[in-house]
Amino acid sequence: MRRLLLVVALAFAVQGIVPESQAQLRRANRALERGDTEEALNLANEMLEEDPDDHRVWNLLARIHGTQASASPMDEYLMHVEAMIEAYNKVVELRPQEESDIGNRVTIFYMQTFNKGIEEFNNAQAAVDDSELRVEHYRNSAKHFRASAIALPDSVGAYVNWAYASLGAGDELESVEPMVTALEFGGPDETLYDLLARVYLTNGMEADALPLLEEAVEAFPENADLQNYLLNAYATTGQNDRALEQYAGAVENDPGNAIYRYNYGSLLLQAERFDEAIEQLQEAVNLDEAYIDAYYNLGAAYINKANAVQQEINTLDDDMRARRDELSEEEEQAISDKIDELAADRRSLYEVSIGPLESAKRYAEMEDGRSVQEICAALFQAYAQTGQEDKATALSECAGM
Numbered sequence: 001m002r003r004l005l006l007v008v009a010l011a012f013a014v015q016g017i018v019p020e021s022q023a024q025l026r027r028a029n030r031a032l033e034r035g036d037t038e039e040a041l042n043l044a045n046e047m048l049e050e051d052p053d054d055h056r057v058w059n060l061l062a063r064i065h066g067t068q069a070s071a072s073p074m075d076e077y078l079m080h081v082e083a084m085i086e087a088y089n090k091v092v093e094l095r096p097q098e099e100s101d102i103g104n105r106v107t108i109f110y111m112q113t114f115n116k117g118i119e120e121f122n123n124a125q126a127a128v129d130d131s132e133l134r135v136e137h138y139r140n141s142a143k144h145f146r147a148s149a150i151a152l153p154d155s156v157g158a159y160v161n162w163a164y165a166s167l168g169a170g171d172e173l174e175s176v177e178p179m180v181t182a183l184e185f186g187g188p189d190e191t192l193y194d195l196l197a198r199v200y201l202t203n204g205m206e207a208d209a210l211p212l213l214e215e216a217v218e219a220f221p222e223n224a225d226l227q228n229y230l231l232n233a234y235a236t237t238g239q240n241d242r243a244l245e246q247y248a249g250a251v252e253n254d255p256g257n258a259i260y261r262y263n264y265g266s267l268l269l270q271a272e273r274f275d276e277a278i279e280q281l282q283e284a285v286n287l288d289e290a291y292i293d294a295y296y297n298l299g300a301a302y303i304n305k306a307n308a309v310q311q312e313i314n315t316l317d318d319d320m321r322a323r324r325d326e327l328s329e330e331e332e333q334a335i336s337d338k339i340d341e342l343a344a345d346r347r348s349l350y351e352v353s354i355g356p357l358e359s360a361k362r363y364a365e366m367e368d369g370r371s372v373q374e375i376c377a378a379l380f381q382a383y384a385q386t387g388q389e390d391k392a393t394a395l396s397e398c399a400g401m
Contacts, residue, residue: 024043025047028044029060037067037068037071041068058087058088058091059088061083062087062088062091065080065081065083066109069084069147085150088102088105110155113151117141117145117148118161123137124138125168138165138168139169141161145158145162146158149162149178156185162178163178172199176199179196179199188215188219188220193216193219197226198229201233206232206237207237210239213226213230213233221250227263235270240267240271243267244264244268247260261281262280262291262293265298268280269281269300278298278302278305281298281301282298285298291363292364292370295356296360296374296375299360300378302350302353303378306345306347306349309349313339316335316342347385350386353378354386361379373399376399376400377399377400379391379399
């Protein structure tokens with residue numbers, strides 16, 4: 001009987017032995033429960049050194065970083081969020097059957113931090129009398145939305161709100177990454193294209209703006225702002241030939257599009273191809289009778305062509321004066337006749353410019369807040385060059401003279 005009891009006692013003693021790794025895991029969990037995240041983290045890292053594929057330790061590590069994220073200052077917040085998600089992903093990799101449970105935890109975290117982002121954003125908008133506090137709230141909001149994106153990387157809403165919060169804080173360059181990613185995951189978005197293009201163009205990033213804007217214009221061909229941004233990007237990068245080629249093709253494919261006609265005509269005007277520019281801009285106003293910018297550029301095309309004629313007159317006159325001693329009377333008369341002919345052409349061009357410029361002024365005055373000073377200045381020049389001094393004088397104040 002005594003021998004039997006001894007065997008039972010020995011069996012009981014063997015069953016009571018706990019592996020060191022399990023004991024350490026328990027100590028780490030207890031440390032986390034009492035809020036000692038540093039001890040818990042040190043124990044978890046020691047265990048991973050011994051066995052880097054222990055899913056239980058990775059799960060613990062995720063919870064440690066989750067706790068640290070909620071208690072850390074904002075400059076450390078994202079570091080812990082990234083570490084938490086990395087640890088959860090490792091759990092799923094090592095133990096796929098826990099994917100559903102881990103997914104639920106991550107989704108809950110996403111919702112919590114997304115709501116914190118909204119709360120901070122609203123706090124920023126409410127802090128109208130304290131610019132520093134306003135910026136701080138916007139930056140905190142951006143970090144929370146960024147954390148949401150780390151948790152669920154395919155959440156377009158997280159990226160969009162992250163971008164808006166960054167813009168609210170004045171951190172334009174910080175808004176680039178979330179806007180690019182939102183467009184990648186969410187597809188074409190007119191507002192995001194506009195915002196991102198403006199960030200690029202105001203920060204000397206025209207090379208990045210070009211492919212974005214070409215994509216944007218293809219998706220939203222009626223958006224005049226996007227069209228203008230694209231022209232600006234082409235001009236800034238010295239790619240006028242590329243712009244002309246693109247808009248020539250656009251007009252050919254869609255000849256009834258007034259915006260395409262306007263943009264193509266404006267590019268031709270910049271290239272000093274005046275007759276072609278006039279043709280396209282005239283078509284633009286034929287298609288849209290209230291197209292202010294097209295009327296203005298049409299008038300400008302006539303004026304610029306007139307100025308080019310004046311340059312030709314000046315060249316002929318200078319040449320005649322320089323060679324007067326060697327020119328025959330007939331040769332000199334021929335040059336004078338040519339100058340008179342060109343002068344008549346120049347006056348005719350100024351006269352023709354008045355109609356579209358007056359239309360531009362009339363329609364512009366119908367728009368609230370629309371400046372007409374540039375239009376008035378062009379009209380002033382046209383009136384003055386055609387002998388209409390009274391009309392020119394009447395426009396002098398509007399023209400800023």
